[in-house]
Amino acid sequence: MARWQPGTRGRLQDAALELFASRGYEQTTAAEIARSVGLTERTFFRHFSDKREVLFGGQERLTEAFVRGIEAAPDDATPMEAVGDALDVATGLFPDDMRPHSRLRQTVIDQHPALQERERHKMSGVATTIGDALRARGVGEPAATLAAESASTVFGIAFSQWIQDGESRSLGDISRAVLAELRDLTGADRAPR
Amino acid sequence: MARWQPGTRGRLQDAALELFASRGYEQTTAAEIARSVGLTERTFFRHFSDKREVLFGGQERLTEAFVRGIEAAPDDATPMEAVGDALDVATGLFPDDMRPHSRLRQTVIDQHPALQERERHKMSGVATTIGDALRARGVGEPAATLAAESASTVFGIAFSQWIQDGESRSLGDISRAVLAELRDLTGADRAPR
Incomplete structure (x- = not known):
């Protein structure tokens, strides 16, 4: 590995x-x-x-990657476009040859409720920081928090999928697919009832 | 109160x-x-x-309300429509005369990292159960998890807003506004770049 x-x-x-x-x-x-x-x-x-820091020491790099992606988004990017760019930067931290590591790390975390709690805490911190970066771009509320939480959710779902046995797509490809699914899901017109 | x-x-x-x-x-x-x-x-x-259970004993009722809302949604409701219905049922647990209670409870939780962690854990459990209820309706992945996490996010944002000083709208009204904002935010066409 x-x-x-x-x-x-x-x-x-x-x-x-x-x-x-x-x-x-x-x-x-x-x-x-x-x-x-x-x-x-x-x-x-x-x-x-x-x-414990062996497992969670990467949080800072992950947070920084998201923030870098948000900051580098074009001025006229919508909040979700900025989030898409940030997801591309963040998922870039996990090339395919890290997949076995990430899988093993997840196995360890899944066996310990305290480590799962720590992981949730970590992702909650990442979402808060993404929200700050969006607010710094002038995105208001609740849009900034919604977009930031969506980024964290998409990343979490994509990451879980990426480390599944037999999954061969890159984390970036999965993440873009999940983000597109979120767009389809929430953007669909409400059918007349 | x-x-x-x-x-x-x-x-x-x-x-x-x-x-x-x-x-x-x-x-x-x-x-x-x-x-x-x-x-x-x-x-x-x-x-x-x-x-601690004094603060968190309501989790079961909240989870049940979400599940009831998902289950009662019309067969042809989209996942996000079912989530909207579930949010209406869940927010109905918090009539306006409970606002001072909820505000006081949040003050206590905000002062203790361990209680905040417990709150995150609780909401993560709520999201998991909503996802289960959506999967039971035949919603696939990642749609079920995305919709469930969105429900939890919208509820969390709406709840935080509801207990702000000076806020007079009902939790249900705020929740519907936040859900609409999520729809606008994520459903917007990606501008050509």
Whole structure:
């Protein structure tokens, strides 16, 4: 599997993920993670504040990618067009060779309610920041929050699909398909009743 | 303020909320809540499993209301029409005389990250159940999840607005306005770029 990140941090992440998946998250200590790749606990803590951060340290990059996408959208882009651009930037952080990693990470998270809670918290923070970036473009309420929550929902659905066994489309392609589906779903004229 | 619920349960809820808001959630015990309305701790625990349940005990009713709304939607309703009907049923649980209660409850929750986390968890569970109800109608993926998450988002935004100081519209009216905004936002044709 390709590394999440290069260098020592990447080695520690790889090792942690393998141990979390094989032995269990609770049962794995920072010292064991470090030792399994010939490093010391001290080195581990130079790179991560705790073992949970191995799983969630990517949040900042993800948030930044969304914000970058929103900020780079053309001035005349609608809120949802800006969200589409942001999804393209954010999904670009996950090339196909990261899929096995992301799948393994999800397996670990799915086994622990506390980690699932942390994941929800993370995505809620991402949505809040996207909303801020949209408001900074002059998007009002509730449009900014609706568009930001939609971005987070589309990303979450696309990501879950991307790591399914047998799925071969890129995360970006899935994300664009889910966004199009959202447009069809919510944009349909209300039939006369 | 009107009671959340009639009888002893309602009295305990009212008393708990007042104490949480005035003294702090952490500092208030079940025994104190009971004592403040002349009841025993034992009585408290006949109605609630713990003091957190005073704040979150309504989740089941909310979920049921959404499901009832989805199930009662006409067979030919689109997923978002069913969601609109479900929002009407769910928002009907919150008549205007409950607004001061809901506002006070939110104040308590906003002060405690653990309660905010619990609230997110709750809304995530509501969205999952709405998705199940849509799938039971034959709605496929990702439409069911998108529609369910949109229902939860619209409800959340509408609810936040409903408890703002000075807001006088009903929760149902706000919810319908937010849903319409979502339709406008996501349904707009993508401008040629």
